[in-house]
Amino acid sequence: MSKSSIVIAGAGQAGFQAAASLREKGHDGSIVLVGDEPSLPYQHPPLSKSYLLGKLDHAALQFRPESFFRENRIEHRAGLKIETIDREAHQAVLQNGEAIPYDHLILALGARNRPLPVPGAGLKGxxxxxxxxxxxxxxxxxxxxxxxxxxxxxxxxxxxxxxxxxxxxxxxxxxxxxxxxxxxxxxxxxxxxxxxxxxxxxxxxxxxxxxxxxxxxxxxxxxxxxxxxxxxxxxxxxxGVIPNTEIASQAGLATGNGIIVNEYLVTSDPTISAIGDCALHPNPYAASGIIRLESVQGAVDQARCVADRLTGHPAPYCSLPWFWSEQGTLRLQIAGLTQPHDHTVVRKSPPGEKEGMSVYCFRANRLVGVESANRPLDHALARKLLSGKGETPGPEQVATADFELKAWVKD
Amino acid sequence: MPSVTYVNSNGSRKTVSVAAGKSIMAAAVENNIDGIVGQCGGNAICGTCHVYVDPSQLSLLEPARDDEAATLEIVAAERRPNSRLGCQIEVKPELDGLVVEMPEYQL
Missing domain, CATH: 3.50.50.60 (FAD/NAD(P)-binding domain)
Incomplete structure (x- = not known):
């Protein structure tokens, strides 16, 4: 197996997953995971959900305990940031001047919150x-x-x-x-x-x-x-957020509303990949052909795609996007990329089931996604249906009284 | 503390003590047990903490809620009658000695 050195810039969901998947898939060389936060890599979605409610403690947020990094020979460099990429020397240079050599560099830089550009935005509270x-x-x-x-x-x-x-x-x-x-x-x-x-x-x-x-x-x-x-x-x-593209653009990599990558998630430099919230990538489900996603699904599946390629099994990225949000009594789940759409069919929960509804979104008569509120089975079936190659129902079919999503999903 | 045994798809077993109230998924993550991912953090959304519960112990568990049942539809490995999501099984004293087997893959 490959003995190459891989450096991962960013230790959020995408960066952590890239490190874990590389080991799992047999990468034998070094893995250096550089993250600017002081703690072990942790999950972000609960921060606005269960963690905020006090249902989870800090330790429960961590993806894995410290021993995982040791046992898997993942060198986690916490509290550090890569400032520049020296593409000629193949080095990622930290803010303290230390240069980390790489054979392949994975940019999992994430995004930062858009600041509120008004007076008083810095006030306490x-x-x-x-x-x-x-x-x-x-x-x-x-x-x-x-x-x-x-x-x-x-x-x-x-x-x-x-x-x-x-x-x-x-x-x-x-x-x-x-x-x-x-x-x-x-x-x-x-x-x-x-x-x-x-x-x-x-x-x-x-x-x-x-x-x-x-x-x-x-x-x-x-x-x-x-x-x-x-x-x-x-x-x-x-x-909203701003993707962290600066070190990539300063190094001369192609960037736009994200770091531009091809269908294998490779940047304009073949020794550098980009994944997660910072990656503007070709996506077969996007109406415009390319998109930047801010989601756990995107982070994890893109990390795995890059790990597959770097361990000798290259395949284009083609995972179905999905999202979720927890808002009080409502769980929102979205399967597919529903925007833009030109037609919708709304199906409410039948009497006797928990109140909720699903919205089937169509573009040019083709089902492109399903939004569900408290309808987890609709979401699961829609994910199965949309990620498969089979026929999907049209708007008239979804609108019929006896429509059953399950009937369209082949195992 | 109740003990839980995790059986890998290659047959290797690991038994750990788990504080009551913790989920099978969270305990696996904390104890570095391979074969459980927990991508969504324990919300019964992603289906990456799929386990096969020892059939003789299945009746000790509360039945799956609708969100868990839905997500079991999209687990990566084969769904069996004893399939459950580890994040939805909360460890309690009555479950001492629980044995769960992990599928070959979760994603």
Whole structure:
């Protein structure tokens, strides 16, 4: 087996998985996993869900204990960041000047939160959520927060909003679009979530943009561009992310809204791959042909694809994207890439089953994805159906009274 | 503490003590047991902590909820009557001596 040296830049879900999969698939050379956080690699999705609720402790977030890294000869370099890539010398150079030689470099650099570009964004009581330290600070503050304003009505914002509302806070969500999760959800599903969240006391302000945060020693008021004012003692800003592409572009690699890779997830340098949130990759399920995904599924499957290639089994990346979000009483699951779509069919839970619904999204009469709220079986079957090669139902078929998704799924 | 035995698809066994309240998946991860992934962190979503429970012990477990039953539809390896998701089995004193077998692959 290969004795080559592999360096992985970034120790999030994608970076960790790449290291673990390389060993599992028989890579015998060195693996150096460089991550800028001080702790062992850990899961991020629970930070806005069970961890924030106090149901998980820090240790339970870790992918694997320390012994895993030792036993698998994965050299985890914590609290360090690769500053530059010397492509000629094949070295990844850390901020302290240390150069780590590589035969292959995997960029799993992730993304960072988009900062709120308004006055007062740095006030005390204003939070972002990305790391476990962010979650700890937010959790502590949430115990005291009575008037919570969430800026941005996407997955993270709404996951947090439902938790804050459950804790008895008065919650306002300010969103520039005219509906929640507009970038990723159909109008029908978006509207369903809005109705349920409003019934739990969450107030939405749509078509509004935060213009100024003010307060004396800490945040007290959020003001929008159109002059509305919302009192707040806790503000969470979650207005999307920026992929970490800088070290790649400085090294002359092709970048756009992400580090550009081919169908094998190789960058414009054949000795460098990119995976996870930072990778702008060809995806057979994307309408535009290429996409950058922010998901556990993308991170894990892309890591495995690269590990397969580096251990002698190259295959193009072609995994079906899927997503999930936990928002109070609702579990949202999406199978496939539903955007853009031009037609939908809504199927609600029949009487006697837990309340929920699935939205079947079509593009040019072809089923491209299914969004489900509290319909886990629809989601599972849709994943099976859409990742297979078999025929999929058209809109008329899904709309018939006796439609059964299961009948379309071949084992 | 209750003990749980994990049997790898190649037949190797490892028995560990697990604090009550912890899941079969979380205990496997903490004890470095190969063959369980737990990609979604224990939410019955990904199906990568699939285990085969010793058939004689199946009746000791609570039946699968609808989300677990749904995800068992998409596990990578063969689904059998004794298939369960490790993240949904919470260890308790009555389960002392539980034996679970891992499938050959999870992804």
């Amino acid at each position: 204003v939070f972002q959520l990305r790391t476990v330290e962010d979650a700890d600070a937010l959790r502590e503050s949430l115990d005291r927060g009575r008037q919570v304003v969430v800026i941005g009505g996407g997955f993270i914002g709404l996951e947090f909003a439902t938790i804050a509302a459950e804790r008895g806070a008065e919650v306002t969500v300010i969103e520039t679009a005219d509906r929640p999760m507009a970038r990723v959800l159909s109008k029908e599903m978006s509207s369903y979530f809005r109705t349920v969240h409003e019934a739990h006391g969450i107030r939405f302000i749509f078509g509004a943009t935060a213009a100024r945060l003010s307060g004396n020693s800490k945040v007290e008021v959020v003001e929008t561009l159109d002059g509305q004012q919302f009192p707040a003692d806790l503000v969470l800003v979650c207005i």
